Amino acid sequence: MGLSRGANQMAIKAKNWLASLHGHKTTAELATGYEIHPNSVLYRFCDWLGEKAGLVILTPHLAAVGNCAEDVYFGLLKARRESKKLFIVWPYELPGRLKFGLTNVEVINVGSEYRAFPHDSIVSIVCRILLTAYFGFFRSISLFRRLLIGTHLNNVYRIPIIGESTLWHPAQVPDFSWDIVNRYQWVKQLETPLDVYVEEKKRLEAEWQRVTMGIPKDAWFVCLHVRESGFRDSETYCERDAFGERNANIFNYIEAIKEITSRGGWVVRMGDRSMTKLPEMERVIDYPFTEFKSALMDVYLISQCRVYIGMMSGIYDVARLFQRPMIMTNMTNWLWTYPILRGDLGVAKHIFSKSKNRFLSLKEWIMEPWEGVSFSHKIGGDYLFHENTPAELRDVVKEFFDRSDRWEPSPLQCLFNEVRIRQGREILSNRLFYPNNVQSYYQKNSADYDLVERYRLASRLDSAVGVLGAKFVEVNWECDVKNSQLN
DSSP, rough: OOOOHHHHHHHHHHHHHHHHHHHOOOOOTTTTTTTHHHHHHHHHHHHHHHHHEEEEEEESSSOHHHHHHHHHHHHHHHHHHHOOOOOOOOOOOGGGGGGGOOOOHHHHHHHOBBBBSTTSSSHHHHHHHHHHHHHHHHHHHHHHHHHSSOOOOOOHHHHHTGGGGGGSTTTTOSSOOOOHHHOOOHHHHHHHHHHHOOOOOHHHHHHHHHHTTTTOOTTOEEEEOOOTHHHHHOSSSSOOOTGGGGOOOGGGGGGHHHHHHTTTOOEEEEEEETTTOOHHHHEEOOOGSSTTTHHHHHHHHHHHHHEEOOSSSHHHHHHHHHEEEEEEEOOOOOOSSSSOOOTTTTEEOOEEEEETEEOOOHHHHSSSSHHHHHOOOOOOTEEEEOOOOHHHHHHHHHHHHHHOOOOOOOOHHHHHHHHHHHHHHHHHHHHOGGGGGGGGGGGGGGGHHHHHHHHHHHHHHOOOEEEEEEEHHHHHHHSSSGGTTTO
């Protein structure tokens, strides 16, 4: 039975009021060409409620641990910057074909003085139930539609992204502006320590497991993650070559591992059971293949390591969330995933240009267009990556641990960073994303998707103040060392 005319008018007024709570466009609207639909009303209501209650209401990325950790980190930064509290609203997992595919829940359970409502509080539980029911309804409709006509509803109906679009720039801003980026002072924000920790009860449990695993309480350890394709290769998703340039061979890291253990440290290899097993070595724990592998231990180990050694892959952002010192290896770009904090080091993969028929020097690579520095699988077709050698990996680890407290980067290291910032700003000053290079549900308004992404990328460009390894820069600045092998 339909609503009466009076009830219809009241409903329209209520909808208009909700839609007017904020003048800005939400991420959901960016994905649908600014159509007003139930989810955009929900997102606007959450933004309005957050403003009234002094909260940053956020649903971090559900399925990818890196994106989830990034959202939590920048959500906490936003809460600190605006003197608010971060309220994370996270759905419960749904059964069967309705499931969200939630990532490591311990990432969203981290403690901080800037968090509101513990995850086990009544407020959090009620909001989680409501969010799950709301999107469960749309996911059910989407599944029914898929069975009837072969296509799902747009993802913005099926996946909550509350608050995500406001993390990197003011929501009312219609254009990209470096003045706005500069106002955020990302370097200052990231160099100011942010209070993030594993809550005490869970920390005590993890500490017991750590000792049982074999790492003494008074020992220091390094977390090492070397990306492989196994995690992505499954019945539902086959990576093949889509992200292949981000992978590396764990056996090339053996000399770097021995460099750490020779100094009295332990090495905890991170990852999952699809990884290639390491040979048995003293003070080395192939953690994915132990009985201690869990979501909690994944987060705890990274939060406590002396240094995180990794690549351009998801748990890199977990280390960033806990602001751990880093050594980045086998880097495939200089704009997006770069050594973050002062003292962090990195070494890049060697990049071969098919058109030039040789490897590019660092000086050349940094002058390449967007296609040569893009992130993830969007790398241009002219480029092939070659992994760091065992010697390069050992040398950067040795450089990290050999430095004195009075260490300063070399002039060449500083020069690379200066050119990096200049070139990165030039690239981000122009549109990067178009309908033909974004996911289908962003194609209706790719210009606005581009706006959000450029502000997001700009936060990473401006905030990274680490450097490439001194020896690596020196020997590859003018001419890549691998060119000698081509003759």
